[in-house]
Amino acid sequence: MDKIRQNLFIYSVGVLFIIILVLAAAGVIDLYIQTVIMFIGVNIIFASSLSIVNGYMGEFSCGHAGFMAVGAYVSSVLSVTLFTANKLTGAPLLPPSLSVVLFPVVILIGGIVAAIAGLLVAVPSFKTRDDYLAIITIAVNFIIVTLINNMAVVGGSRGFMGMKKVLYAMKDVVPFPYILFWVMTFAILTVFIIRRFVSSVYGKGIIAIKQDEVAAEIMSINTNRMKLVAFMFSSGLAGISGGLFAHVIGYVNPGSFSILKSTEALVMVYMAGMGSLGGSVISAILFTILLELLRPFQILKWVIIPLLLILLMQFRPEGLMGDKELPDFFPKLKKYYKFK
Amino acid sequence: MFTSFFQNIINALQWGSFYSMIALGYCLVYGVLRLINFAHGDIFMVAAYLGFIFITFLFKYIFVGGGVSGWLILAITLPVVMFFTSVLGVFIERVAYRPLREKGAHRLYVVITALMVGLILENGNLALFGASSRKFPAIIHRSVISFSGVHITNLKVLVIIAAFVTFAFLQAIVNKTKIGMAMRAISYDKFAIPLMGIPVNKVIVFTFILGSSLAAVAGVLFGMSYPVLNPYMGMIIGWKAFIAAVVGGIGDIKGAFLGGFLLGFIEILIVSFFSSNLKDLISFLILLIILVIKPTGFYGVAKSTKI
Numbered sequence: 001m002d003k004i005r006q007n008l009f010i011y012s013v014g015v016l017f018i019i020i021l022v023l024a025a026a027g028v029i030d031l032y033i034q035t036v037i038m039f040i041g042v043n044i045i046f047a048s049s050l051s052i053v054n055g056y057m058g059e060f061s062c063g064h065a066g067f068m069a070v071g072a073y074v075s076s077v078l079s080v081t082l083f084t085a086n087k088l089t090g091a092p093l094l095p096p097s098l099s100v101v102l103f104p105v106v107i108l109i110g111g112i113v114a115a116i117a118g119l120l121v122a123v124p125s126f127k128t129r130d131d132y133l134a135i136i137t138i139a140v141n142f143i144i145v146t147l148i149n150n151m152a153v154v155g156g157s158r159g160f161m162g163m164k165k166v167l168y169a170m171k172d173v174v175p176f177p178y179i180l181f182w183v184m185t186f187a188i189l190t191v192f193i194i195r196r197f198v199s200s201v202y203g204k205g206i207i208a209i210k211q212d213e214v215a216a217e218i219m220s221i222n223t224n225r226m227k228l229v230a231f232m233f234s235s236g237l238a239g240i241s242g243g244l245f246a247h248v249i250g251y252v253n254p255g256s257f258s259i260l261k262s263t264e265a266l267v268m269v270y271m272a273g274m275g276s277l278g279g280s281v282i283s284a285i286l287f288t289i290l291l292e293l294l295r296p297f298q299i300l301k302w303v304i305i306p307l308l309l310i311l312l313m314q315f316r317p318e319g320l321m322g323d324k325e326l327p328d329f330f331p332k333l334k335k336y337y338k339f340k
Numbered sequence: 341m342f343t344s345f346f347q348n349i350i351n352a353l354q355w356g357s358f359y360s361m362i363a364l365g366y367c368l369v370y371g372v373l374r375l376i377n378f379a380h381g382d383i384f385m386v387a388a389y390l391g392f393i394f395i396t397f398l399f400k401y402i403f404v405g406g407g408v409s410g411w412l413i414l415a416i417t418l419p420v421v422m423f424f425t426s427v428l429g430v431f432i433e434r435v436a437y438r439p440l441r442e443k444g445a446h447r448l449y450v451v452i453t454a455l456m457v458g459l460i461l462e463n464g465n466l467a468l469f470g471a472s473s474r475k476f477p478a479i480i481h482r483s484v485i486s487f488s489g490v491h492i493t494n495l496k497v498l499v500i501i502a503a504f505v506t507f508a509f510l511q512a513i514v515n516k517t518k519i520g521m522a523m524r525a526i527s528y529d530k531f532a533i534p535l536m537g538i539p540v541n542k543v544i545v546f547t548f549i550l551g552s553s554l555a556a557v558a559g560v561l562f563g564m565s566y567p568v569l570n571p572y573m574g575m576i577i578g579w580k581a582f583i584a585a586v587v588g589g590i591g592d593i594k595g596a597f598l599g600g601f602l603l604g605f606i607e608i609l610i611v612s613f614f615s616s617n618l619k620d621l622i623s624f625l626i627l628l629i630i631l632v633i634k635p636t637g638f639y640g641v642a643k644s645t646k647i
Contacts, residue, residue, distance in 0.1 A: 060448055124628070128635040131376060135586040136631055138579060139624040146621040259579060263455060270452045302463035306456035310436055313453050317445030 008336035017184055024177040034180055036292055038248045041183035042241050043284040045190045047268035048277055049237030054266070055275040055323075056198050057230050058210030060134040061121065063141030064238055065261035067114040069254065070144060071239025072246035073154055075110030076163050079103065079247070084165040088153065096169035103170060104182060107243040114239020115232040117144070122231035126224045141262055148254040159253025163246055183244050190237055195277055197233070206230045207275070271309060273319030278326045343489035348612050349605075354496045354565065356604020357503035360597045361558035362578060363585035364510060365551035367596035370585075371527045372547045374447060378454040379432060381578015382461035383552055387425045387559025388476070388569050389465065394420055395477050410480035414560075417479075421560055422553040429552030430545055432457050438541065458575065465571040473570045476563035499561050506554055507597050514593060519546055527591065587627050589637030598638060603627070 004011070020037065023029045029037075046068065053061045081089045083099040094102070120143075124136045154160045170178045197203040205226040208216035217223050246252045268287050272279030290308075294301040312320070327333045362384055369377040394417055403413070436457055440450050485492045514520040522543045525533050534540050563569060581600060588599025606623045614622065631637070 054448075060451070124632045124635075128631065131370075131374075131590070132586060132631060132635055132637075134376070135583050136628060139583055139628050139631075142579075142620050142624045143628070146618070146624075150617050150621065259575075263459070266452060266455065270449060274446065274448070299463055299467045303460050303467060306459040306463075309456050310453055310460075313445065313449055314439055317440055317443045317449055319449070 005336060009333075013188065017188065020184065021177065021181060024180050025175075034177065035248065036288065038180055038183045038244075040285050040288045041187040042245045042248065043264075043268065043288050044187045044281050045237055045241035045244070046265050047272070047284040047287075048191055048194055048280040049234045049241065050265045051269045051272070051275070051277060051280045052194060052198070052206070052230055052234040052237075054269050055272075055277075055280070056210060057206040057227070058274065059125065060130055061137040061231075061234075062134055062266055063121075063137035063139070063259070063262050064235075064265045065257040065259070066137075066141035066144035067117055067235035067238040068242035068245065068261065069148060069252075069257035070117045070235075070242065071107075071110035071114040072242035072252045072257070073110075073148060073160065074113045074239070075106050075243030076160055076246045076252055077154060078109060079106045079166045080160075080162040082106070083169050084162055086162055097173050099166055099170050100173050100178070103166070103178065104186075107182070107186070107240055107247075110243035111236045111240035114242065115236030117239075118232045118235030119228075121235070122228045125227050125231060138259065138262075141257075141259060145254045145257055148257075155253075157254060159251055159255075161251040163252075164250035167247065167250070179244075179247055183248065186240055186244060190240070191277065191281060194237075198277070210275070267305070267309060270319055271312065273321040273323060275323035276319070276321040276325055279319065279321030279324075283320060344612070346490045348608055350490065350492055350496060352605040352608035353601070354499050354604075355608055356601035357499045358558055358562055358565075358577070358600075359581045359584050359603050360503050360600030361506060361554055361561075362581035363588070363596040363600040364507065364593060365554045365558075366578075366582050366585045367590055367593055368510070368523075368547050368551045368554075371591045371593075372523050372544060373437075373441075373450075374527070375437065376451050376454065376582065377551070378451065378578070378582075379457040379461060380551065380555060381574040381576075381581065382458040383425060383429055383432075383574070384555040384559045384562070384578060385569075385571065385574025386428060386461055386465070387421055387552075387556040388563040388573070389469070389474070389559075390421045390424050390556070391417055391560040391563050392474055392476050392569055395479060399477065413479045414564075418557065418560055422556040425556035425559070426549040426552045429548040429555075433545060433548045438544075458578075462571050462575060469571070471570075473568045476567035476569055478564075478567065480564065495565055499565060502557060502561055503597075506557060507593070510550070510554075510593055513550070519543060523547060583624070583627055587630050587637050589639030592639040595637055595639030 020029070024034050046064070050061065050064045053059050077088075079099065080086050081092075082094045082102070083092050083096045085091055120140050121133075121137055125133050128136065148154065149157045167179055198207065205216065205221040205223075206229075208219065208221055209223055209226055213223055216226075242257075264287070268283045269280060271287065272283040287305075290305065291301070294304055297304065316322075321329075362381065365380050365384075366377060369375055369380070395413060398413060398416070436453050437450055440453060480495065480498075482493045482495055485494070485497075512520075514523060522533075522538050523546075525536075525538065526540060526543060530540070580603060584599035584603035585596040586599070587602065588597065589595030603623060606626055607619055610616075610619050610622050
């Protein structure tokens with residue numbers, strides 16, 4: 001009995017996951033709500049991946065959308081050429097029905113390539129710190145977006161499409177809301193893995209770097225390797241979120257991964273508070289819902305949201321949660337929540 | 341070949357002047373507060389719009405008949421726009437940045453607030469004026485001076501001179517005056533300085549006035565040189581100018597000035613010899629490599645960190 005209570009939190013996440021899937025498969029939730037849920041999932045991955053670097057490690061990376069773009073393009077090109085008839089390779093390279101199994105693999109490959117692109121930021125970060133590193137990340141974002149803009153193979157600035165056909169190919173095998181399933185799965189896995197990582201002895205190294213880099217080095221933390229791991233981990237997860245984002249929308253163009261997208265991630269992380277994973281998740285949910293609610297205001301939306309955030313900063317200068325997690329606010333939650 | 345080379349150099353000088361003037365504004369605020377004032381590019385945009393509104397107003401109600409010298413109009417417009425832009429800059433400082441500073445918020449939260457202020461300025465402008473681009477009224481008749489195939493317009497000369505004059509002016513203020521000394525002192529040690537009887541907040545307000553009026557000069561001149569205004573023009577040019585300032589070594593006026601011209605030269609040369617599509621790619625790669633080799637920029641001084 002005790003064991004069940006301790007794991008109640010995890011069980012309830014699982015139950016929620018199954019309920020949403022069943023409702024979506026039965027057609028009770030319409031496509032709009034499903035899309036919003038998927039955007040929430042994508043934003044959770046995007047925000048919590050940035051919170052590794054900006055929150056836990058205390059660096060200021062503001063070009064996160066660049067890695068999202070890498071993941072989005074790599075996984076889209078892969079899935080379109082592998083599973084559908086397309087302009088690049090003609091007939092599909094693999095039987096389309098395999099897409100059911102290989103879809104997560106394709107997304108993961110996108111993440112891995114994005115992690116390698118993360119080296120672009122990780123290697124300069126050995127020598128440079130705070131604001132100089134911020135500049136490098138902005139420059140990397142610009143570089144990646146212009147690079148894609150100039151690649152005629154993937155459509156240049158016109159964008160790249162055809163991912164919907166992959167989803168249809170998957171649905172032809174067994175009708176099931178695959179993309180919803182994978183977005184939610186990846187979101188839950190991401191939060192779980194990041195939580196395990198930053199609370200492990202090894203992962204505490206990045207928190208040590210945030211507090212004091214020189215002291216961390218003296219305490220025998222290999223700061224360069226820690227930074228490499230953190231940047232690659234974070235950009236890899238951003239790549240995964242990009243791949244999912246591309247497949248949810250079914251169309252990508254370089255313009256949607258501009259600095260503005262990076263700003264969205266920054267908003268989510270700092271609204272949550274630096275170094276609060278639960279906060280990132282909550283603020284990703286709030287932010288996505290806010291965006292949808294404010295849709296009728298059109299352009300004024302982007303005046304209202306920054307205003308709200310500035311107001312929030314005035315009243316809670318450390319963000320919604322600061323560096324605390326939910327159980328720190330509601331100690332009774334600890335009973336239902338065993339999570340090392 | 342030779343003439344096109346000189347033509348490019350003139351163009352690069354003009355283009356770099358804009359980057360430099362904006363980078364100087366970033367650099368001033370950064371030097372004093374260690375705050376990346378991401379709203380600065382948008383203050384520049386607002387200045388261009390203010391210039392547009394004021395000149396249109398002048399033509400509509402005051403100089404109805406026309407026949408007034410363009411230089412006179414410019415001489416009236418510049419101080420007015422500088423005044424209103426400074427009011428905006430100080431307003432942002434008072435309302436958004438200072439309360440956070442006084443609450444002792446983390447430095448990055450102030451940066452995020454600056455980013456949000458920039459978004460508000462851009463999109464507020466978009467909501468107010470609509471998405472269509474505005475045409476900046478041509479107030480000064482362009483006359484072309486050309487010798488041996490190199491064309492120089494009087495506007496280009498004006499812009500380049502303005503950049504150098506503002507640089508010399510700032511350099512004099514920061515290095516020769518008492519308030520400049522206070523600015524340098526605050527950036528050196530912000531805990532000991534209030535104890536020395538220096539009014540920190542006054543100095544910061546003065547810094548914002550300087551930075552914003554610099555953006556105002558750049559904005560009006562930019563509107564005159566490239567007369568199409570849109571709400572997002574400040575964002576990209578601001579980000580780039582900031583990168584330029586960092587490459588020059590932020591925190592030092594000379595560095596920001598040099599960095600702006602460097603970026604201007606790189607961009608113009610890439611456009612004229614390769615393709616304009618690759619402009620951002622190559623210029624940022626070059627800046628990135630410079631930063632990797634020399635992490636503190638040209639004039640930056642590496643601070644040793646202590647525990």
